[in-house]
Amino acid sequence: MVTIADYGTYETAWCPGCGNFSILKAVKEALTASQLEPHQALFVSGIGQAAKAPHYLNANVFNGLHGRSLPVATGAKLANPRLTVIVESGDGCNYGEGGNHFLAAIRRNIDLTLLVHNNQVYGLTKGQSSPTSEEGFVTKAQPGGVASTPFNPVAVAVAMHAGFVARAFTGLPDHLSDLIQQAIAHRGFSLIDVLQPCISFNKVNTFAWYKKRCYQLPSDYNPADWGAAIKAADQWGEQIPLGVIYRNDRPPFEEHFPVLNQGPLVGRDVDRMMLKEIMEGYA
Amino acid sequence: MNRNSVNLLIGGEAGQGLVTIGQILAKSLVRSGYSIVVTQSYHSRIRGGHNTYTIHAGADRVIAPLETIDILVALNEETMTLHRHEISPDGIIIADEAFGISDDVSLRVPFKELAKQGFLNIAALGVVGSIIGLTEESIAGTMDKFFGKMDQKTAEENRLALSNAFRWTTGRSVSFSKLPPVSDPPKRLIMNGNEAIALGALSAGLKFYSFYPMTPSTSIGIALAGWAERMGSIVEQAEDEIAAINMALGASFAGAPSMVSTSGGGFALMVEGVSLAAMTETPVVIVVAQRPAPATGLPTRTEQADLNFVLYAGHGEFPRAILAPGTVEECFHLTYRAFELAERYQGPIFILTDQFLADSYRAVAPFDVENLSPVSPGSDPASSSSPYQRYALTDNGISPRLLPGISMQLVVADSDEHTEDGHLTEDLTVRQRMVEKRLKKGKGIRAEAIPPQMEGDKRPDLLMVSWGSTKGAVLKAASQMRHTGKNVSTLHFSQIWPLVSEQFMDYLQGAREVVSLEGNATGQLAGLIRRESGFLIEKQILRYDGLPITPEYILRELTK
Ligand SMILES: Cc1ncc(C[n+]2csc(CCOP(=O)(O)OP(=O)(O)O)c2C)c(N)n1
Numbered sequence: 001m002v003t004i005a006d007y008g009t010y011e012t013a014w015c016p017g018c019g020n021f022s023i024l025k026a027v028k029e030a031l032t033a034s035q036l037e038p039h040q041a042l043f044v045s046g047i048g049q050a051a052k053a054p055h056y057l058n059a060n061v062f063n064g065l066h067g068r069s070l071p072v073a074t075g076a077k078l079a080n081p082r083l084t085v086i087v088e089s090g091d092g093c094n095y096g097e098g099g100n101h102f103l104a105a106i107r108r109n110i111d112l113t114l115l116v117h118n119n120q121v122y123g124l125t126k127g128q129s130s131p132t133s134e135e136g137f138v139t140k141a142q143p144g145g146v147a148s149t150p151f152n153p154v155a156v157a158v159a160m161h162a163g164f165v166a167r168a169f170t171g172l173p174d175h176l177s178d179l180i181q182q183a184i185a186h187r188g189f190s191l192i193d194v195l196q197p198c199i200s201f202n203k204v205n206t207f208a209w210y211k212k213r214c215y216q217l218p219s220d221y222n223p224a225d226w227g228a229a230i231k232a233a234d235q236w237g238e239q240i241p242l243g244v245i246y247r248n249d250r251p252p253f254e255e256h257f258p259v260l261n262q263g264p265l266v267g268r269d270v271d272r273m274m275l276k277e278i279m280e281g282y283a
Numbered sequence: 284m285n286r287n288s289v290n291l292l293i294g295g296e297a298g299q300g301l302v303t304i305g306q307i308l309a310k311s312l313v314r315s316g317y318s319i320v321v322t323q324s325y326h327s328r329i330r331g332g333h334n335t336y337t338i339h340a341g342a343d344r345v346i347a348p349l350e351t352i353d354i355l356v357a358l359n360e361e362t363m364t365l366h367r368h369e370i371s372p373d374g375i376i377i378a379d380e381a382f383g384i385s386d387d388v389s390l391r392v393p394f395k396e397l398a399k400q401g402f403l404n405i406a407a408l409g410v411v412g413s414i415i416g417l418t419e420e421s422i423a424g425t426m427d428k429f430f431g432k433m434d435q436k437t438a439e440e441n442r443l444a445l446s447n448a449f450r451w452t453t454g455r456s457v458s459f460s461k462l463p464p465v466s467d468p469p470k471r472l473i474m475n476g477n478e479a480i481a482l483g484a485l486s487a488g489l490k491f492y493s494f495y496p497m498t499p500s501t502s503i504g505i506a507l508a509g510w511a512e513r514m515g516s517i518v519e520q521a522e523d524e525i526a527a528i529n530m531a532l533g534a535s536f537a538g539a540p541s542m543v544s545t546s547g548g549g550f551a552l553m554v555e556g557v558s559l560a561a562m563t564e565t566p567v568v569i570v571v572a573q574r575p576a577p578a579t580g581l582p583t584r585t586e587q588a589d590l591n592f593v594l595y596a597g598h599g600e601f602p603r604a605i606l607a608p609g610t611v612e613e614c615f616h617l618t619y620r621a622f623e624l625a626e627r628y629q630g631p632i633f634i635l636t637d638q639f640l641a642d643s644y645r646a647v648a649p650f651d652v653e654n655l656s657p658v659s660p661g662s663d664p665a666s667s668s669s670p671y672q673r674y675a676l677t678d679n680g681i682s683p684r685l686l687p688g689i690s691m692q693l694v695v696a697d698s699d700e701h702t703e704d705g706h707l708t709e710d711l712t713v714r715q716r717m718v719e720k721r722l723k724k725g726k727g728i729r730a731e732a733i734p735p736q737m738e739g740d741k742r743p744d745l746l747m748v749s750w751g752s753t754k755g756a757v758l759k760a761a762s763q764m765r766h767t768g769k770n771v772s773t774l775h776f777s778q779i780w781p782l783v784s785e786q787f788m789d790y791l792q793g794a795r796e797v798v799s800l801e802g803n804a805t806g807q808l809a810g811l812i813r814r815e816s817g818f819l820i821e822k823q824i825l826r827y828d829g830l831p832i833t834p835e836y837i838l839r840e841l842t843k
Pocket residue numbers: 047048049050051066089090091092093094117119121122123124125130
């Protein structure tokens with residue numbers, strides 16, 4: 001029986017009151033509820049305040065480079081598909097520096113869960129705009145306000161028929177924990193874009209700002225309906241929908257590799273007779 | 284006149300099937316027991332452009348590409364114009380009679396009478412094959428194997444074109460002496476450098492390979508992709524080179540021996556990942572197949588100008604090894620070795636090759652793949668301390684490496700500076716210990732460095748210093764000079780980092796004169812030797828026009 005205590009408690013490098021704390025707690029609860037043991041999980045992260053999260057629980061961790069967590073996670077999952085792989089990083093990491101990997105991971109539909117701590121700002125580097133910052137958002141680096149329109153990750157993921165697309169808000173931690181469990185259980189790529197206030201650098205999209213706008217999709221909402229999902233994904237501003245926005249059951253990427261039917265690549269012997277045969281094809 | 288070897292160049296446009304006949308000819312030669320060195324030169328385009336496929340073949344071992352052409356197979360008129368001056372005094376030209384050449388060294392072939400449109404290259408193949416002394420059966424056999432299953436009609440046209448060409452040629456009196464037959468030819472493979480790298484990787488236990496296509500590295504991926512299912516490995520074309528190296532690191536972290544390959548531009552994108560491999564102490568083999576740069580450069584030509592780039596790539600200080608194969612055999616063996624080193628020292632290990640070697644087919648003895656044991660990733664969880672510390676400090680800097688998910692132990696790897704248990708830290712004492720730990724591994728790598736190969740008198744009048752793919756040309760030039768009575772030796776580096784000066788200082792100091800030979804414009808190895816040993820090599824022969832260094836090039840430059 002896995003209990004939340006198995007995931008440990010650590011001192012963090014986050015600002016008191018940061019939304020990251022709720023995410024960390026929801027992650028631990030979801031892992032416990034999924035009855036996953038720490039050694040069965042691999043957390044992969046990039047660089048940023050969000051990306052430090054895996055250091056604050058007991059699990060296998062690969063804390064890599066800014067923006068590059070998805071490729072690392074993809075390689076690890078292919079090498080050992082038995083690992084439950086969870087990628088945790090910020091909006092800058094995933095949608096900015098690692099944007100190309102985000103698109104590729106959706107296309108591959110590799111079985112992993114991407115948890116984006118989306119605070120609409122670069123936290124660790126002290127408050128520059130991120131790809132999800134609102135137009136006009138003023139920072140020291142953008143004193144005249146952000147001139148580009150924000151990236152809508154949920155809409156992009158739905159448009160690309162991603163396997164599982166959800167949005168959550170740190171103000172609703174139980175809802176978030178439930179989504180994480182669903183995402184872990186989903187076979188294929190799962191995105192959870194978590195709206196997370198940054199108390200130090202985002203004075204626009206505050207806890208109250210989100211609280212006023214976020215609402216949970218009604219129980220008769222059908223996430224299998226792509227047309228409805230595109231509409232929900234596009235909703236932003238006065239009303240922001242939360243929940244599973246879209247899902248399908250495209251086969252996961254790993255299924256395209258027959259070699260994985262025999263289990264993980266790890267520890268598998270080299271078939272030297274086959275290798276000899278291949279070599280002799282060059283005679 | 285008797286000949287022991289022949290250098291034949293097939294020239295034409297892309298799309299004329301010159302690589303096809305080059306390949307079939309090369310294979311037939313190897314199967315008939317001849318040794319070969321193939322040089323491919325092509326434009327970065329799919330149709331048109333002037334391309335050549337050169338085969339230097341001999342009854343005895345041949346090791347280098349040659350410039351002087353014995354047989355010029357001109358599939359178009361441009362080939363005549365471009366290569367006429369390279370033909371040896373007893374050489375001949377094989378060309379279509381329609382080109383209207385009046386040259387007396389030309390064999391004017393009525394190709395239209397010998398083969399239908401679309402099969403003219405096969406007719407040309409028959410003519411050359413017959414002239415150099417191959418049998419029609421041997422070429423036909425190679426051709427069948429080369430084309431594999433094809434429709435009856437095409438196969439028949441191929442055979443018809445071949446036998447018409449043989450009949451036509453046999454009826455001519457061609458003043459070109461054939462290669463002597465090789466009796467009881469030993470079993471040989473015909474393979475290029477990239478294929479040997481792919482095979483070497485598999486023999487070392489490669490399980491994961493990711494890449495983004497870039498000439499001249501792509502054929503490694505093509506070979507591995509073709510074998511992946513049979514060998515139980517995964518090949519993934521990544522969205523970019525940054526993803527390629529990061530995927531390989533993820534797979535390696537999880538326990539799959541991993542490799543990436545690319546060329547200079549793609550490697551530039553991978554560089555942050557090199558540093559990540561070093562910091563997280565994750566094994567990875569990185570193949571850089573050089574081509575002329577900066578930027579896109581000459582995509583399909585050759586150069587050796589990325590030595591410094593690969594040597595210094597990656598921010599921060601960490602150990603690495605750079606292996607630079609000089610032959611197809613070395614491509615195999617050094618790739619195998621790269622995997623061993625990567626696994627033992629848990630970090631980035633490089634193979635530095637180039638377009639010339641990548642595309643150069645050679646006859647090689649079969650490798651002993653049955654008896655080479657693959658690396659075994661990770662250490663035994665049963666003998667690890669608990670709680671496990673991924674970066675435990677040890678005497679030689681090597682920490683036991685457990686794999687995630689294989690035992691109850693948790694494995695934590697971090698690109699930030701980290702404590703022994705892998706968690707990020709800003710403790711500056713720990714930082715210092717960790718820098719020292721990583722660098723300690725460099726001592727082990729250094730102790731295992733492959734010494735440069737010295738050939739010839741230990742106190743020569745001239746010592747030629749070279750690295751990587753120029754090996755054959757340098758050895759050949761030296762042996763030719765020895766035939767004219769000169770006291771010449773060679774010192775060839777197949778590992779260029781770590782460079783251990785004790786291994787070669789005596790040779791440099793013992794020579795009356797030292798000259799370095801490199802396929803770049805600034806003498807990068809010579810510079811590195813100077814930095815590491817203090818020895819200044821004043822005379823340098825450099826080549827940076829995109830073509831490989833040849834024995835003739837060396838001899839010309841030496842007499843300047
Ligand atoms: C290659 C590279 N570029 C830039 C940085 C500096 N950097 C670190 S974190 C970060 C942005 C973090 O923003 P986000 O991913 O949204 O995470 P947050 O801190 O907001 O949680 C940047 C630009 C880096 N570490 N590496």
